[in-house]
Amino acid sequence: MTDTSETRSTDGAEGRAEPTVLHRVMRFLPLVAPVLLWALPCWVLLHTGQRWPEPVAWGGTALFALGLVGMPLAMARGHGRRQQDRAAVVGDSLLGAVWVLFTWSVLLGALLRLALFAAGVGDGQTRARIVTWAVLGVSAVLLAWGYAEARRLPRVRRLDVRLPRLGAGLDGTRVVLITDTHYGPLDRADWSARVCETVNTLEADLVCHTGDIADGTAERRRAQAAPLGTVQATRARVYVTGNHEYYSEAQGWVDLMDELGWEPLRNRHVLLERGGDTLVVAGVDDVTAESSGLAGHRAHLAGALEGADPDLPVLLLAHQPKFVDRAAAGGVDLQLSGHTHGGQIWPFHHLVKLDQPALAGLSRHGERTLLYTSRGTGFWGPPFRVFAPSEITLLVLRSPERSTSP
Template sequence: MDFSLIKFLPFVVFGLTFLFGGHYLIYRSLTGVFNISHPLFRSGLLAFLMIMPAGFFISSFIAHASQSQLAKITYIIVATWLGLAINLLLAAILIWLVSGLMNWAGLSFNKTFLGAGVFLLAAILAAYGFWNAFHPQIKNIELTIKNLPAAWQGKTLVQLSDIHLGYIYGADFLQAVVEQINAQDPDLILITGDLFDGTDGDLNVFVEPLNSLRAKEGIFFVTGNHETYIGLPRALAVLKQTRIKVLSNEMVNLNGLQIIGLDYSLLNDEVGFTGQSSDEGKIITSLLGFDRNKPSILMYHAPINIEQAAAVGVSFQLAGHSHNGQIWPFNFFTWLIYGRYDYGLNSLGDFSIYTTNGIGTWGPPIRIGNTPEIPVFKLK
């Protein structure tokens, strides 16, 4: 995969502008609301608020290359701070808006009292988001697939996506998720990418929990973008030690149900950062044994190329990737990118797709505005 600066330049520029600009707005709000005038305090606060966003970028790079405990702790601290900072930024914007409206209306108010209340609420919301991020919920969904074989009627399919195993989500968390999944007595488990986060560390600690997964008809996996970040050979080496079958642009037929798995890296390489491709339909139809007249489930990490999948006769797609924005209001950005397919169950003719918001998080271990989920489908 080509990780050229040109490909990621818009993302990097936006990220730097948002992080440093947002932290500067927090600085202006804190000093204004609480009347911080002492030069030493102001300088110290500004330095802290500029160091933290820089620390996120630096620690992210280090976390990809180092297995040290210091790198792990630093990454967790700055990633968690980033989630809090997003809430503080929203609080700062709210304070500026309310203050402006009050001044425009000629109403008197206690700016310090208002600011303290809003910032406290933001901190409480961030604390809830942290708790929420580590408590995925089972989501039961009835799924109708046209011409579903009798052998699959009433069977249970579980999707596992975007758990982001690494420094933040460790082996103990994975074991708890495995127990939740096994309690559903699944017939089939499909893992739709970003199983690993991309941070360094001993990935072999995840082998035992992954081997505890149970599904009568098998467990299948396709790659996500974060498997490419950590390095596909490393990720696949871990999975080779498990019962999980990797589908790399392949199809298997399970009692009349076609399970198709496409690599995220394949389609992403063709088009760059967005993951869009004009050839997904050709790739699917070229798979040995694919029959458009038989029911099929497509596993592809991102909710894209919907029209192509529908046109070649795919029945149903499982996707993830979007996290449904992870932290409000970023769900509006995922909607702008993926439209109505950014989250939930949607259809296009006889084709349907479910995009999960996933189990884990990227960056801040915080979820606000959505709940991490384990989708459990009852097939009919």
């Protein structure tokens, strides 16, 4: 692997991220969302005809009110200036739990009530109580399953990716992608070590990490990230920043990954040579980098590809899938991204689609460019994954002229 370009530090329009519909909506969510998330399930489960005994009705309402007040306070203490990990775990867990409860209060509550009415089951109170127990039961099962899914060792997802410009000597090149490990308030050092052990069983030529390593500074999360230093690849280990690095001293993470033996591709590229053919492996900073105010950080595709032979195939690392528009315009063959978590907790999937062109898997953009979006290796915030399993991805690159290489 040979380095052929340097990081570009000049500012420019290419690194600026335009506000999206989701970003505009998100501005108002901190004011409205907590009230809706807690008030609607409270109303559906306790006050829509159930006629619970007063101690049950008032006690349940008090619990929801406590959640409404306690969740923002815990998240502020956990993710604000104090950075208290225990408070963050409490706040994040409450957020995940109430999101699931809210979702199924709306969906299952309305559908089941209508079905029971149409079937003539019981009176209004009976139907209301059936809805309450059904919503609570489904939510409890999904949260237990979602917690187990979030904390488990990710499954390995394998797929062949055919690149028309890939030389025959590169056929069979094994690229392993991990992303969005999000080391954070829950200590996952053991989980991190097991992820790296799994990666090492895949006999990768190239291992990529497309950002969002952790929530917190490199100094604070070093123990959880340290196993990344054990990852093995026959050619190289490469890394690009995600948006969460820019919430917690991004340069510290770049320096730590370099210390651990990974090659930070900050708007630059390296060459992967195999069987007499060459692949350009490029990387860009996250699209939020320029707005972070950190000198020299921005997403600059032209800088990443400067000096590269335009006839060579290009594999690009970019944290967010929405960078693919620029990648397609720049002639990139394959972009690897993360960021979406596959939605993490359904139906948040649909909100992610407002912001990103792809949720998960392989998609085509323009005539040449393929995008692979990982559902992520870890999880952010709420320790739950519902209908969005984590993954370690093995992509086997295929040439149109298949060689005999393994």
